[in-house]
Amino acid sequence: xxNHALRRIGLLSVLLIVLTDVILALTMSVLTFNxxxxxxxxxxxxxxEAMSHPLxxxxxxxxxxxxxxxxxxxxxxxxxxxxxxxxxxxxFRASREEDTITYILTVAADDEENRKISEExxxxxxxxxxxxSFIDHAxxxxxxxxxxxxxxxxxxxxxYFPLSETGSSQxxxxxxxxxxxxNRQKTTRYVVLIVLIVNIVLITVLGLLLLILRKKVFIPxxxxxxxxxxxxxxxxxxxxxxxxxxxxxxxxxxxDQMSEDIIGYIDNLRTMTEERSHAxxxxxxxxxxxxxxxxxxxxxxxxxxxxxxFAEPAREVGGDFYDCFELNGKVWIVIADVSxxxxxxALFMAMIKNMLREKLRAGASLAAALNExxxxxxxxNPENMFVTVFxxxxxxxxxxxxxxxxxxxxxxxxxxxxxxxxxxNPGIVLxxxxxxxxxxxxxxxxxxxxxxxxxxxxxxxxxxxxxxxGEQRLQAAAAGGRAEQTVASVxxxxxxxxAGCEQSDDITLVAVQFTPCEGxxxxxxxx
Amino acid sequence: xxxxxxxxxxxxxxxxEGWLDAQSASxxxxxxxxxxxxxxxxxxxxxxxxxxxxxxxxxxxxxxxKMQGGLTVTNASVEILDVxxxxxxxxxxxxx
Numbered sequence: 351x352x353n354h355a356l357r358r359i360g361l362l363s364v365l366l367i368v369l370t371d372v373i374l375a376l377t378m379s380v381l382t383f384n385x386x387x388x389x390x391x392x393x394x395x396x397x398x399e400a401m402s403h404p405l406x407x408x409x410x411x412x413x414x415x416x417x418x419x420x421x422x423x424x425x426x427x428x429x430x431x432x433x434x435x436x437x438x439x440x441x442f443r444a445s446r447e448e449d450t451i452t453y454i455l456t457v458a459a460d461d462e463e464n465r466k467i468s469e470e471x472x473x474x475x476x477x478x479x480x481x482x483s484f485i486d487h488a489x490x491x492x493x494x495x496x497x498x499x500x501x502x503x504x505x506x507x508x509x510y511f512p513l514s515e516t517g518s519s520q521x522x523x524x525x526x527x528x529x530x531x532x533n534r535q536k537t538t539r540y541v542v543l544i545v546l547i548v549n550i551v552l553i554t555v556l557g558l559l560l561l562i563l564r565k566k567v568f569i570p571x572x573x574x575x576x577x578x579x580x581x582x583x584x585x586x587x588x589x590x591x592x593x594x595x596x597x598x599x600x601x602x603x604x605x606d607q608m609s610e611d612i613i614g615y616i617d618n619l620r621t622m623t624e625e626r627s628h629a630x631x632x633x634x635x636x637x638x639x640x641x642x643x644x645x646x647x648x649x650x651x652x653x654x655x656x657x658x659x660f661a662e663p664a665r666e667v668g669g670d671f672y673d674c675f676e677l678n679g680k681v682w683i684v685i686a687d688v689s690x691x692x693x694x695x696a697l698f699m700a701m702i703k704n705m706l707r708e709k710l711r712a713g714a715s716l717a718a719a720l721n722e723x724x725x726x727x728x729x730x731n732p733e734n735m736f737v738t739v740f741x742x743x744x745x746x747x748x749x750x751x752x753x754x755x756x757x758x759x760x761x762x763x764x765x766x767x768x769x770x771x772x773x774x775n776p777g778i779v780l781x782x783x784x785x786x787x788x789x790x791x792x793x794x795x796x797x798x799x800x801x802x803x804x805x806x807x808x809x810x811x812x813x814x815x816x817x818x819x820g821e822q823r824l825q826a827a828a829a830g831g832r833a834e835q836t837v838a839s840v841x842x843x844x845x846x847x848x849a850g851c852e853q854s855d856d857i858t859l860v861a862v863q864f865t866p867c868e869g870x871x872x873x874x875x876x877x
Numbered sequence: 878x879x880x881x882x883x884x885x886x887x888x889x890x891x892x893x894e895g896w897l898d899a900q901s902a903s904x905x906x907x908x909x910x911x912x913x914x915x916x917x918x919x920x921x922x923x924x925x926x927x928x929x930x931x932x933x934x935x936x937x938x939x940x941x942x943k944m945q946g947g948l949t950v951t952n953a954s955v956e957i958l959d960v961x962x963x964x965x966x967x968x969x970x971x972x973x
């Protein structure tokens with residue numbers, strides 16, 4: 351069951367009322383009973399005083415033997431009742447040794463009752479007593495009581511005292527029964543009335559309190575909850591107007607503030623999301639443009655050579671590129687890696703690629719082309735971007751390979767199962783230092799042999815333990831034979847090594863096989 | 878990547894620890910920017926540098942240009958020296 355505060359408070363109020371009633375009734379009953387016993391005891395004292403001075407001629411010692419003395423005592427005792435609430439008065443003998451008492455005489459306030467009782471409890475009637483401590487105290491000379499008796503006729507308080515403390519009447523005890531039934535009834539009426547009044551006051555006060563709480567606290571809280579649930583970030587929030595306690599108003603104000611903030615955040619988020627999707631769309635276009643310039647897979651073959659290339663940027667666009675083209679019976683192969691990743695690298699890459707191709711097509715030597723590109727970009731490079739380039743020219747009819755290196759990774763030479771790294775002059779990266787001083791070198795390729803050029807995204811691919819792929823693994827993985835197989839063997843090995851790890855850098859590789867004996871039809875083949 | 882800077886008058890030492898790649902390069906760049914203009918001598922202590930990428934090399938060049946020749950690279954491991962050698966940086970940087 352849900353724990354409703356208002357219900358809980360209501361339940362507690364009812365409990366409080368019931369508890370108040372019980373305590374009130376108990377306290378008043380005890381209090382009135384004490385008052386009744388006090389007043390009865392005072393009357394009993396008066397009776398004792400009166401009985402110690404009986405009328406002249408009434409001799410206590412004659413009580414047992416003289417009928418006249420007994421009736422005299424009866425008359426005298428009845429006269430003492432007056433307007434008191436005493437009901438019976440009786441004289442009896444008791445002793446410490448026996449558990450019985452012997453009546454001498456009994457009188458009642460009521461005439462009819464008096465006739466009846468004086469016969470029932472006449473001289474010599476012996477009665478068993480249960481509780482005898484009162485009698486014993488009376489035998490000691492004290493006024494004792496009240497002994498409370500409750501029967502079908504009502505409630506009675508009994509008091510005992512000795513008739514006289516000397517002589518043969520030493521063991522004659524006077525008993526007086528006071529009827530407090532009427533007292534009790536009156537008290538009960540009072541108690542009921544007072545409890546009723548207190549109940550009405552309590553119920554009114556608590557009811558009012560609950561009504562005020564409901565109106566000023568619980569209804570506003572409920573409305574606030576509904577408002578919170580229904581908060582629509584698309585719509586302007588109307589501030590809530592509750593006229594209630596400061597605490598609730600503070601919560602309301604906080605909620606108003608929060609709603610406004612949330613609406614503001616959502617608005618910002620929407621703008622940001624729009625901007626981001628805009629940027630993503632533009633990035634997508636950029637990626638398509640770059641793939642146009644640097645296809646992910648590319649093959650080029652002709653008389654005496656076969657080239658296969660692969661490029662995979664770490665992000666949408668990257669800074670790696672390769673370029674292969676045939677011109678005047680020679681084949682140019684370029685691979686480059688711009689520092690950094692992403693858009694900045696891609697922009698730089700596009701500039702370098704075009705610059706380099708133009709110079710090479712215009713007939714510049716490899717070294718001259720690289721040095722000139724360096725000089726040009728050094729002047730327009732505020733961000734200190736740089737590029738590493740390995741450029742080569744293969745003569746497919748002789749197998750001569752001329753090359754120039756600008757700080758790029760070493761090419762891997764593959765002749766069947768024999769693999770080794772070519773060690774070109776390292777040169778220096780382009781774009782940072784004005785006098786790059788790139789030089790041109792050359793080597794001869796044997797028939798069927800090939801070389802693999804790649805960017806450091808290959809050797810620096812990471813496995814889940816963050817270990818680099820490295821040159822040794824590359825050397826082991828690279829398969830000889832057709833250029834396409836060489837590329838596939840390396841990309842497969844890198845993919846298996848990374849085992850799903852995020853690609854940390856652009857990966858580009860180009861394999862070139864010298865195939866002098868094969869085919870005589872030159873042609874381009876894109877895929 | 879862990880970068881600590883120690884200053885002593887117009888000289889400073891920056892210690893690079895771990896991997897200097899595209900992500901940590903910006904932190905390295907920030908450490909450079911935080912250097913006071915009066916610092917003209919900078920030592921890059923690479924004893925605990927495990928890896929350097931091209932983005933990291935670029936920031937070293939920025940540091941070199943900022944110090945106008947006052948940059949010294951020290952304690953580089955064989956692997957890091959290899960990278961410097963392969964990219965030609967060893968010709969331009971003051972490496973000890």
